[in-house]
Amino acid sequence: MKAEIISIGDELLIGQVINTNQAFIAEKLNSIGISISRMTTVGDEEQAIIESFAEALDTSDLVLVTGGLGPTHDDITRRAVCKFFGTDLVVNDEALQRVRGFFERRGIIPKKINEDQALVPRDCNVIQNNHGTAPGFFFERDGRYLLAMPGVPFEMKAMVEGFVLPYFAKRATGFVIQHRTLKTTGIGESFLAEQIGDVNVLFKPGDGITLAFLPGSTGTRLRITVRTRSTAEAQLKIEQVEKAIRSKAGKYIYASDEEDLEQVVGKLLLERHLTLAVAESCTGGLISDRITNVPGSSNYFDRSYVTYSNDAKLVDLGVPAAFILEHGAVSREVAKAMAMGVRLKSNTDIGLSTTGIAGPTGGSIEKPVGLVWVGYSDRSDTLAIQFTLGDERRRIKERAAQAALELLRRKLLRVDF
Amino acid sequence: MKAEIISIGDELLIGQVINTNQAFIAEKLNSIGISISRMTTVGDEEQAIIESFAEALDTSDLVLVTGGLGPTHDDITRRAVCKFFGTDLVVNDEALQRVRGFFERRGIIPKKINEDQALVPRDCNVIQNNHGTAPGFFFERDGRYLLAMPGVPFEMKAMVEGFVLPYFAKRATGFVIQHRTLKTTGIGESFLAEQIGDVNVLFKPGDGITLAFLPGSTGTRLRITVRTRSTAEAQLKIEQVEKAIRSKAGKYIYASDEEDLEQVVGKLLLERHLTLAVAESCTGGLISDRITNVPGSSNYFDRSYVTYSNDAKLVDLGVPAAFILEHGAVSREVAKAMAMGVRLKSNTDIGLSTTGIAGPTGGSIEKPVGLVWVGYSDRSDTLAIQFTLGDERRRIKERAAQAALELLRRKLLRVDF
Numbered sequence: 001m002k003a004e005i006i007s008i009g010d011e012l013l014i015g016q017v018i019n020t021n022q023a024f025i026a027e028k029l030n031s032i033g034i035s036i037s038r039m040t041t042v043g044d045e046e047q048a049i050i051e052s053f054a055e056a057l058d059t060s061d062l063v064l065v066t067g068g069l070g071p072t073h074d075d076i077t078r079r080a081v082c083k084f085f086g087t088d089l090v091v092n093d094e095a096l097q098r099v100r101g102f103f104e105r106r107g108i109i110p111k112k113i114n115e116d117q118a119l120v121p122r123d124c125n126v127i128q129n130n131h132g133t134a135p136g137f138f139f140e141r142d143g144r145y146l147l148a149m150p151g152v153p154f155e156m157k158a159m160v161e162g163f164v165l166p167y168f169a170k171r172a173t174g175f176v177i178q179h180r181t182l183k184t185t186g187i188g189e190s191f192l193a194e195q196i197g198d199v200n201v202l203f204k205p206g207d208g209i210t211l212a213f214l215p216g217s218t219g220t221r222l223r224i225t226v227r228t229r230s231t232a233e234a235q236l237k238i239e240q241v242e243k244a245i246r247s248k249a250g251k252y253i254y255a256s257d258e259e260d261l262e263q264v265v266g267k268l269l270l271e272r273h274l275t276l277a278v279a280e281s282c283t284g285g286l287i288s289d290r291i292t293n294v295p296g297s298s299n300y301f302d303r304s305y306v307t308y309s310n311d312a313k314l315v316d317l318g319v320p321a322a323f324i325l326e327h328g329a330v331s332r333e334v335a336k337a338m339a340m341g342v343r344l345k346s347n348t349d350i351g352l353s354t355t356g357i358a359g360p361t362g363g364s365i366e367k368p369v370g371l372v373w374v375g376y377s378d379r380s381d382t383l384a385i386q387f388t389l390g391d392e393r394r395r396i397k398e399r400a401a402q403a404a405l406e407l408l409r410r411k412l413l414r415v416d417f
Numbered sequence: 418m419k420a421e422i423i424s425i426g427d428e429l430l431i432g433q434v435i436n437t438n439q440a441f442i443a444e445k446l447n448s449i450g451i452s453i454s455r456m457t458t459v460g461d462e463e464q465a466i467i468e469s470f471a472e473a474l475d476t477s478d479l480v481l482v483t484g485g486l487g488p489t490h491d492d493i494t495r496r497a498v499c500k501f502f503g504t505d506l507v508v509n510d511e512a513l514q515r516v517r518g519f520f521e522r523r524g525i526i527p528k529k530i531n532e533d534q535a536l537v538p539r540d541c542n543v544i545q546n547n548h549g550t551a552p553g554f555f556f557e558r559d560g561r562y563l564l565a566m567p568g569v570p571f572e573m574k575a576m577v578e579g580f581v582l583p584y585f586a587k588r589a590t591g592f593v594i595q596h597r598t599l600k601t602t603g604i605g606e607s608f609l610a611e612q613i614g615d616v617n618v619l620f621k622p623g624d625g626i627t628l629a630f631l632p633g634s635t636g637t638r639l640r641i642t643v644r645t646r647s648t649a650e651a652q653l654k655i656e657q658v659e660k661a662i663r664s665k666a667g668k669y670i671y672a673s674d675e676e677d678l679e680q681v682v683g684k685l686l687l688e689r690h691l692t693l694a695v696a697e698s699c700t701g702g703l704i705s706d707r708i709t710n711v712p713g714s715s716n717y718f719d720r721s722y723v724t725y726s727n728d729a730k731l732v733d734l735g736v737p738a739a740f741i742l743e744h745g746a747v748s749r750e751v752a753k754a755m756a757m758g759v760r761l762k763s764n765t766d767i768g769l770s771t772t773g774i775a776g777p778t779g780g781s782i783e784k785p786v787g788l789v790w791v792g793y794s795d796r797s798d799t800l801a802i803q804f805t806l807g808d809e810r811r812r813i814k815e816r817a818a819q820a821a822l823e824l825l826r827r828k829l830l831r832v833d834f
Contacts, residue, residue: 010627010629010642011629011631011640012439012440012443012456013443013452013453013454013455013456014443014444014447014452014453014594014596014642015439015440015441015442015443015444015445015447015453016440016444016596016598016631016640017440017631018435018436018437018440019435019436019439019440020435022429022432022435022436022458023429023432023433023434023435023436024432025432026429026430026431026432027431027432027433028432030431030432035430035431036430036431036432037430037459037460037465038430038457038458038459038465038469039429039430039457039458040455040456040457040458041439041455041456041457042454042455043454044629048454048455052455070606070630070632071606071607071610072606072607072610072629072630073616074627074628074629074630105805106805107805108605108608110607111607111608111611113607113610113611114607131809152632154634154809154812177431179433212428212433214433223433225431225433278723280702280705283706284705284706284708284709284710284714285697285702285703285704285705285706285708285709285721285723286702286706287702288697288701288702288705288723289700289701289702289703289705289706289814291701291702292701292702292723292725292775292814293701293810293811293814295776295777295778295810296778297701297725298725298726301725302725302726302728302729303722303723303724303725303726303729303733304702304722304723304725305720305721305722305723305733306695306702306705306709306720306721306722306723307720308709308714308715308718308719308720308721309715309719309720311719312719312720312763316720316722316733346729358709359712360712361712361713393710393712394710397706397709397710
């Protein structure tokens with residue numbers, strides 16, 4: 001089964017929004033054996049939209065359309081679909097109930113343009129929207145499908161996972177393409193490549209297996225892709241390659257696929273019945289934000305102090321004023337005192353801390369922008385490690401938060417840093 | 418002048434890479450008056466590439482192609498271009514010198530596949546690559562252009578800025594396209610549309626002005642687009658429309674274009690010589706993270722407490738235990754006590770707080786997931802406002818952080834909430 005993705009929206013054509021929907025849909029369809037032959041982006045213009053439908057249905061079995069289903073005047077996908085299939089809009093009762101419920105739960109009375117979201121092309125198959133007001137829908141004509149979804153990523157994603165994948169998995173025949181991503185941090189891309197060595201030793205080239213290095217600002221992801229006839233065979237091959245990679249560079253791999261470092265660390269803390277408190281200076285709350293993104297984090301995360309001012313470091317964490325005077329706020333001594341201070345103050349098992357120079361100002365020759373100390377303290381050990389993390393404020397914060405969580409992971413697993 | 422962007426690469430069709438090149442090119446071309454009529458992505462397949470060239474040149478004056486110029490077997494754009502224009506590949510001497518120099522500087526002897534990067538279609542115009550080995554090139558046929566660049570973002574960006582923009586700015590005799598984005602929060606898309614009313618009253622339809630509503634999880638952006646003959650005229654029209662919109666919905670607009678709410682709030686605090694401390698429960702550090710993303714925030718941001726446990730609320734903020742017992746941790750009383758507590762504890766001018774149920778568990782009929790209280794306290798006023806912010810953990814955090822910063826903005830500007 002071949003598919004084409006059509007994205008609709010002027011915001012895409014003027015470059016205001018980066019299109020992340022296409023990659024998401026492509027990867028998901030690949031996983032059920034549907035390959036993408038083309039992706040097209042057109043603006044909020046009826047003629048262009050209709051032409052793109054005609055062209056796509058000419059060559060593809062499945063055309064997935066996103067965007068242009070909203071309530072305002074510039075959302076014209078539904079009208080274009082009606083024109084294309086020679087039909088008109090009718091109210092879908094269930095969608096209308098959902099729109100009303102959506103607003104009711106928020107204590108708002110819906111307006112006519114809200115209720116108009118329940119309009120769908122006559123005779124289409126409706127896909128209800130569990131996260132917003134505009135339903136999706138599809139038509140089947142001569143075994144070919146045109147399916148429209150909202151462009152809002154989380155509404156679209158829920159429809160793809162809840163409806164599109166199960167529905168078309170039954171109808172797709174062909175190759176299965178599966179991926180696994182191993183996430184590494186604390187090692188540069190080229191050093192990681194060197195650790196892993198010649199990939200042709202790991203797997204036979206031309207065996208339907210590829211390995212991609214995807215560097216990012218807080219680590220490099222390794223993507224294993226396998227293309228085979230069956231899911232079972234794909235799983236087996238992926239596991240073989242993963243095992244080989246882990247034997248070479250296992251200590252740098254903190255998670256796989258969708259899992260995040262904060263989830264991994266959370267699981268470890270929960271398993272070990274340990275509690276955590278954090279003292280953040282240069283990371284400014286980012287570590288705590290990441291930790292509390294995990295549902296149930298209140299079971300192990302007690303509190304954190306974002307001690308931006310020196311006074312806060314003294315009063316809230318009990319950092320000795322002499323340490324700051326002698327060594328500066330960005331120093332091994334202060335990082336250690338912060339980690340131990342937050343642990344004792346909060347009466348938790350572990351304390352974690354950061355202090356550094358996020359820039360753009362505040363750097364010196366001795367202590368340049370990007371210098372960060374990460375501290376760790378438990379009942380038996382208190383230490384701090386120095387990092388140099390680049391020269392851009394947000395990236396420094398992100399890398400420092402990543403380094404702190406990775407230090408915690410390795411301490412919990414007794415892996416050296 | 419109308420343009421189409423064609424992206425080539427299997428990595429895009431399988432969703433392994435998010436296409437950021439299209440948005441970059443679109444925005445840059447817009448700035449010199451070239452509008453994008455379509456974006457297309459095809460795989461590493463000769464026939465599909467050639468067809469995309471033919472279709473694009475049929476409707477556009479300028480076709481910008483990225484990707485498929487690398488040294489490996491799957492990079493076939495040059496071959497496809499040769500076939501399309503009925504020509505063959507020849508060595509470009511300057512490109513060859515550059516390839517050799519590129520490897521020499523790295524102390525490596527280039528291989529044949531590296532030197533083959535200097536091959537370009539005969540009779541093309543070459544665009545040298547200052548950041549990599551594959552040159553770009555273009556053909557002109559009957560006043561229409563097909564231009565190919567590498568897909569590696571920083572190599573492509575350098576060619577766009579160094580060559581494409583200056584070259585085509587002279588040739589784009591058409592319209593200047595300018596945008597302004599007004600960012601709103603605290604009002605739903607449809608209610609905003611109602612506030613603004615009939616857009617045809619704001620500006621004459623067909624006057625080269627369009628207004629788009631772009632909803633996001635923390636607010637709706639309003640994008641004004643103007644297409645005119647001159648930059649001065651565009652500026653004037655944008656300002657007129659902006660003024661009209663502000664007169665209708667000004668209080669919801671917190672920033673324009675690239676500016677973020679944390680920057681706006683930071684500027685206001687700085688101007689007024691006011692200091693801020695934050696007490697976060699359900700937002701888990703996100704407010705502090707956003708505030709400290711702004712360079713120089715240490716001038717007004719003193720500290721924050723992420724008081725996830727009740728104990729932390731009592732000890733660090735002095736919230737009376739009786740409040741938590743009587744009203745629960747998620748209540749007006751606790752939000753107010755947190756905001757006042759953090760202000761007094763930190764000795765700042767303003768205290769801000771959040772307490773809510775981020776889910777997925779912890780909700781009840783009386784206090785469902787998504788219920789959030791945002792508190793504010795200064796020397797003369799302490800208050801809290803209730804919000805219901807959906808049912809997904811991360812979005813609840815994002816919306817609560819946005820609501821807190823927006824409450825602060827309106828208090829600083831004495832705009833009612």
